[in-house]
Structures are given as structure tokens and as C-alpha cells.
Amino acid sequence: MAGTVARMVAYLKARIDLGTLKPGNQLPPTSALMKQFEISDNAVYRGIALLKAEGYVVSRQGAGVFVADRRRLIVGEKRVQGITQAGETIHHKRSERVQAPGWVAEFLGEGECVNRVRTVAREDDVVQSSQSWVHLAVADVVPEIDEPRACDPTWQALYQDRSGNPVKVSSKTADVRTTTDEEREDFGLSSDREVLVVRSVYVTGNTVIGVGEAAYAPGHPLTLS
Template sequence: MAGTVAGMAAYLKARIDGGTLEPGNKLPPTRFLMHQFDLSDNAVYRAIALLKAEGYVYSHQGKGVFVADRRKLISGAERIQGITQVGETIHHKRSVRVQAPEWVAAHLGEGECVNRVRTVNRGELVLQASQSWVHLDVAEVVPEIDEPRPCNPTWQAVYAERSGNSVEVASKTVDARITTAEDREELNLDDDFAVLVMRSIYVTGNKVIGVGEGVYAPGHPLSIS
């Protein structure tokens, strides 16, 4: 009997949670997984995409798929509670409908989505510039995401309450890069710096409904321990 995408994902998650598959271990090749779980190649890719969305694995281009170190993940509650500290404020700058950028479309799907942009400030100092790209299905339930203002407490929480579908967040990657022109504009930087970047994937069930990126200004560290 053929396996299922959810069954493959659940099996590998259990092995990772149980320590049988450890951080840095490489997953078997696609053909092996197809045979092991009696799935098509497309179904295997979908199962791996679910594991990536929940932060269990990550891809290394040209080398394969590897088990992530889940000690570095930031849970949804910690992420939401940790947005601001005392003396910091959130400024919602814009909320517009755009075509999903290529890297976002790889998770959210191609087409139009809602792009929300905000900064976290301490006085005039910009500490963090964040963007989220939200699926239009969410806008049907939470129409206020089309406006550049906060949702109380977050669009994820409002969507979950109104739709009855839970929303989970997995920290997709935590990395560093040299500032782009957009980074410098949003963070009010006059020169290039190395900045910390966190990208997160928001899911409800097996569906990705949002992608987020936070860029942290120099001197404003993000704890991932």
C-alpha cells in the first residue's frame, strides 16, 4: 500500500525528535525515500518541504538535505513576545499587494500576496526592519492586513481565532549578509555592514500561509540559544 506525505514527514520528525537522526545528518537520497515510503518523487519533495517549514531540515545546494539543529529554533510564542523590549516601539510602514519574490514564492506559491513592512525603533534608532509576505487566503479572513497598521496581537493570532485553524511558526534560517540597498534604507544606515537575518515560515496544517524576514541592525543581536 502506498505511503502518504504526512506519514513520511511524521516518521522522520519522530526520528529527529528521538535523536536517531542528529543535527547535521544527511537524509537519504530521493530515490531511496521513494522506495522506503512507496511515494512518488513529487510526494517526497512535498514531505521534505513540510519538514523544512517546521525547521526540522534544511537544504544545502548541491549537497542534499540535512537535519537542522532545533536548539536554534525560536518558537512562535517566544518570537512574538520577543519582538520588542522596554523602550522599543513598532512602526508599521506599509502594507501593499505584490507579486511574491522568487524565494518567497518557493514557500508561499507564485502570485500575489500581501507584503507588510515594519521597523522596531528605540527613539530615532532603527533596531530591526521586518517584512512579511502573507497569502491572500489570510486576507479574506483578516482583511485589515491590507492596511499599514498592527493586528491585535498579530495577524497570525487573529487568523487562528477567526478561522479556527492553528498557526505555527518555524524559524527557517538564521544567517548573516552584507546589507542590501533596501536594508540600508530601512535601517537608516549610511554604509555597508554585516547584519543578522532571520527568515520564518508560518503554516496552518500542511499549508504555508506566510513568510517573514527580520533584518537586525549592527549592535542589536538576536539570541538563538
């Protein structure tokens, strides 16, 4: 069964990459995919979730699943130096010291860290709602992370410049989940929606100094590069 789902996903990816299915085109209905690949409806849904996680498609409530208009996610050195693209602006919402959530503590260790929350807007639309959790050791070098404003260009770049220790993105993972209350408010949504979420881990040497989670607004998916 898994192999059949993989073939469905590979087939749809190939059609999208080759341009046979273009941005805005609707995918075949579930019933057609079930028949073509001889799989169940749940298997089709799993395949579609994989395509969403990679930014290939996006759901429109009550309308169906459509090929996404994709652009590349800024990662690596470019992400450390500044993540916005032309026409985008950052709104820093808050910085506060909190106890590290469970999944964050797996990287930073248990205890207090600095939680920074912001949005990225393109014109009047919020396209990204993101948070970072930063190790307190960074605050000794970049005290600005405790202030309710954006760092220029990023806290990672400031730490790298001031400490002399290179900062890199050691890993990134993508997933699909439903929106949180804050994300629905940021994106102007009236109900739960599925969103692409990317988590990044920032390291200097072998030491994790921060983790980030970015949720991307429906209709503005990104391709992981």
C-alpha cells in the first residue's frame, strides 16, 4: 500500500515539476486517484498530506486541492543573515522568558529560554507566523533578544558577529498541522485550517543555541530547498 501511495505522490510531483499541472490547476478528485492507483481514500489523503508538507499543493475549503504557486524557502546562511524577501516586512510581536516547551527542551535542555514571536507580511497579507526559542547564553552576547523588537538583521547574525562563532542551520523538518488560535488571528482565518510548518535548529559548533518554528499561511506555501 505504501508503495502505491509513493507512486501516486511521485506521479503528481512529476506532472507538477514538468508543468503538465500548473499553479492553480485542481488535482484529480479523490475517487479518480483511488481508481487510478488502486488505493483507499485514506491512502489518497495521506499522499495529499505529503504533497502539502512539501509545498506542492494547497487545499481550498469547499473547493478541492490545487497546485501551489511555490517559491523557495530561504535557509542556511541566507536565513541566518535575514529571511525576508523583497516586499516583505517583519512585525515583532513579543519577546519573553518562558520555560522551554517539551519539544524545544529536547534541543535546548529544560529550563528558561527567550521566546520571540513575529509575523512576516507581504503587502497587507500575513504570510508567515513564527516563533523562536533562544538559549539564555545568547542573551549574554545579544541582549536585544529580550527586547520587544526585531534584531537587525537577525539574532543569529548578531551572535555570530559578536562572538566570532559561526551559526548554522543544522536541520529543518516540515510537517502539516492545524492552525493555533494565534495563527488563525495572524492569518485572518475564521476556522481551523491546515498549514505547512517548518522547524529549524540553530547551532554553533555542536551546541544548539536556538530553535524556530514557522507556519505559512494557506495559499502561500513554500518549497524546501
